[in-house]
Amino acid sequence: MVKTEKIDSTQERILAAAKRVFLEQGMAGARMQDIADKAGINKALLHYYFRNKDKLFETIFKEVSSQFFPKITDVIESDMPLFGKIERFCSEYIDMLQKNSFMPMFVLSEVHKQPQRFKERFWKNMGPVLARFVGEIEVEMKKNKIKKMSAGQLFLNMVSLCIFPFIAKPLWMVSSGMDEARFKQFMEERKKEVPKFIIESIKN
Amino acid sequence: MVKTEKIDSTQERILAAAKRVFLEQGMAGARMQDIADKAGINKALLHYYFRNKDKLFETIFKEVSSQFFPKITDVIESDMPLFGKIERFCSEYIDMLQKNSFMPMFVLSEVHKQPQRFKERFWKNMGPVLARFVGEIEVEMKKNKIKKMSAGQLFLNMVSLCIFPFIAKPLWMVSSGMDEARFKQFMEERKKEVPKFIIESIKN
DNA sequence: ATCTTTGTTAACCTTTTGGTTAAACTATAT
DNA sequence: ATATAGTTTAACCAAAAGGTTAACAAAGAT
DSSP: OHHHHHHHHHHHHHHHHHHHHHHHHHHHHOOHHHHHHHHTSOHHHHHHHSSSHHHHHHHHHHHHHHHHSOOHHHHHHSOOOHHHHHHHHHHHHHHHHHHTTTHHHHHHHHHHHOHHHHHHHHOSSOHHHHHHHHHHHHHHHHTTSBOOOOHHHHHHHHHHHHHHHHHSHHHHHHHHOOOHHHHHHHHHHHHHHHHHHHHHHHBO | OHHHHHHHHHHHHHHHHHHHHHHHHHHHHOOHHHHHHHHTSOHHHHHHHSSSHHHHHHHHHHHHHHHHSOOHHHHHHSOOOHHHHHHHHHHHHHHHHHHTTTHHHHHHHHHHHOHHHHHHHHOSSOHHHHHHHHHHHHHHHHTTSBOOOOHHHHHHHHHHHHHHHHHSHHHHHHHHOOOHHHHHHHHHHHHHHHHHHHHHHHBO
C-alpha cells in the first residue's frame, strides 16, 4: 500500500541521515537539526518517529555495531585450514570496513566514552565467539603447526591490523598525501598483505 | 617570586583539568563548567586564562598531539641495526601510551572529525619523519636483510599493533574480562610480543 | 598611604539545542 | 461527504552551555 511505502521512506531517510551524522560527529557532536535537514524534514517529525536523541542514537548504534562485530562464527566453523581461515577473516573484514570506513571510529569512540552503558545494553554472547577462535588457535599450537604465543595477543594483532587503518585513515591520508582512490587501492592490497604478514610470522 | 608561582599553579590546574575532560569526552562532549569544577575555580576565570573553548582545546590538543607523534627521529638516527630499532620503537611507544592510554582515541578522533583543520594547524614537517623511516626500510630490503614488501604497509602494521590496543581498551576489557591490572600486564607483555611478531614476519 | 595591575567571583546575557504543541494536511475507511 | 487515524509543519519553550560584566580582593609599585 502507498501508506506503508511512504512511512518507510521517511523513516528510512531519517535513519540514513542519522547514521551519516552520528558516524561523522559522534553522539555528542551530532545535532538533531542537522539530521532533520539532511533527511529533508522538519525537526518535530524527527521526534515524532524517534522520541529523542538517545533513542535515535541507540537505534543507529545497535545497527552499526552489530555489523562491526564480525560473524567470526561462519569462518571458524567452516572446515578450512587455519591459515585459510585467517586469510578469509582478514580479507572479508577489511572488505566490509572499506564500505563503512567510519564505522570503527564511531563504535570504538562511543564504547570508549560509555563502556558501562555499552556493556549493559549491547554485550550479549560476544564472549563465546572470541573464545572459540582462541581455542582453535591453541589447538594448532599444540599440533605444532604454528609457533607458541599468547592466543589473545595473536587475536588482538589480527584485529589491530584490520581495523586500525580505518581509524587512522584521515591522518594517514594527510600525512602520506594519498587521495581517496589511492587509499582505496592501498586497502585493497592490504586484504592480501595483512594475512600474509600474520601467517609469515606465526607459521612453523 | 610568589606571584608567578600562583599564576602558574592556577593555569596548571586548569590545563590539567582540561586535559582530563577533553581526553575523556572529546571536544564536542567536554563542558567548560566541568573543566572549571575539576580545576576548582569559577567558570569566568577559565575564560580569563583561555579566551574560549576553542583556544583551550587547541592548547591541549597541541600538547597532547606533539607527544602522540613519536619522535622517530631519535630511533632512526641511532646506529642500531634495523631490528633493534623496531624493538626500541615499539617498546618505547607502547610504554608511553600506557602512561597516556586515552591519548590515541583523543587525537585520532579529533583528526577524524576535522581533518582539514588538523592539516592546516598541526601538520608541520611530519612528512619527512615518516619518509626517513620508510627510506631506511627500503634500504634493508635491497640488502636482502628483510623480505620485499611495501614499506608503507609495514609502517602501518607497526603503528597499528602499537596503538590500536589502547583504542580498543575499553572494549577489550569488557569482552575479555580483564581488569586494569591484568590489562597493564597484557600490554607489558606486548612490548616484547609486538616487535617479535613483526620481525618474525619480515626477516629473511 | 594610595594607585595600578593582576587574579577571582557572582550574577547576568546570548546562543544553541533538545524537545513540545497545536494546528493543518493526507489518505483511507465508512 | 465526512469521520478518523496517521503524517507533517511552523511556532514555541525550557534548559544547557558558552561567554561577558562589573565589582571586589590581593599584591606590588610609587
